[in-house]
Amino acid sequence: MQNRKPYVRPMQRAWWSENNFFSWYMVRELTIVPLILFTLNLCAGLFALVSSSDAWSNWIYFSSHPVMLLINVLALIGALYHAKTFFSMMPQVMPIKLGEKVVPTGVIVGVQWLLLVLVSLVAIACI
Amino acid sequence: MTEHNIQTVNILRYDPEKNNEPFLETFKVPADNTTSIQDALAYIKDHMDKSLSYRWSCRMAICGSCGVMVNKVPKLACKTFLRDYPEGVTLEPLANFAIEKDLVVDKAPFLERLEAMKPYIIGNDRKPEDGPNLQTPAQMAKYKQFAGCINCGLCYAACPQFGLNPEFIGPAAITLAHRYNLDSRDLGKVERMKLINGKDGAWGCTFVGYCSKVCPKHVDPAAAVNQSKVESAKDFIINMITMKEA
């Protein structure tokens, strides 16, 4: 054992770019960037709502700026991509059993998408 | 099927007595449809360079010795075939482990972790005269999937969190702990949860999920680790309510 000289390979700084799987993981993690910007802007909207109807109009004007709209479109796409990843991880984290049998992954993922569609339709119908 | 062609096999070489860092060496290996990476390595060692070092034993995906990176993806050399890589392959030792020589890595950190999880039945004081410890099919089904691990270490090579934090207990060891925690014959969960509850236990994981993708036995370590997070969260709440010291 005297001649051991183990070589440690350093972790690459851009390790997530070396492999498609890791790149998609990073995309998943990055969905929070437009989410944060959308949420902060929505906070501003709540503050405007509390302030006055003029402030509210100004906030809507600000939100209609192409850059803000682009961020919101990205937030929507990001939320849907997050949903895709989150729904497929769910059966791994919390497997659901009906009697003795584990409910198949496909069913759990499908039910979650169904719920998402239902929630969205109900919300839109309520406007 | 006996059609032979010549395949390019690049291997990351490192001799601790001669080299300061690893380098790629190219070999041309005759191959047909049945040539595995394992066969190619054997051919190189027998006919081209007897100094090549690599691990192998069973040649049938059960011993877990022959893990290597094939074009940056952790694979068992015995169940990976050159026919699937018409452009040639680049073989490297398993990622996230220190290289001892050529394709041989230091697996001590991995084995240390498996051992730390106490992967055996604890606290069951049945005696031989009590007869066999029966389990119902449902009791066995709870852990069976997680009992299929062959300790090949591919999941550690696939885990960026292990690469980023060498203290992370990692997929296979947490899966092994989860397997015993789910076993109706075992009473050792309290001992194992101590390590799972730490920041380098289940909480070192961010659910990249690549471990489950590369697992040659479809054990799904990502599921075991994340179910362990649920267990650890329950343990956290119980501990808070009962105000016990961690």
Add this chain to the structure above:
Amino acid sequence: MINYSPKRSDEPIWWGLFGAGGVWFAMITPVTVLVMGILLPLHGFGLVDISYDKVYAFVSSPIGGGFTVLSLSLPMWHAMHRVHHGLHDLQIHLGSVGKYACYLAAALVTVLATVWVIQLS
């Protein structure tokens, strides 16, 4: 070397909030973004009417107010947990200062949203 008696991690708290936020982000945020972030600034394409009075009435109702606070705070807890771990993935090590800064930001959004909703009702 393995630490055989590690300190219990406080991750269950943050992970719990992250999980709740993750469900909200997946199930409810998409339609929230669609309505508040896209339809509202484009005046509903003339098809839906989201007026000041309508939003005011919704947010000042008990259910609407609660929904508003959760819509702002839960996704934020989720996001800041990912920021904290994402920095580690990018090998930017800010230690516990970074960690608490992340969760403080989420807590701030929660408090502000709650105060503003209460002011309104």
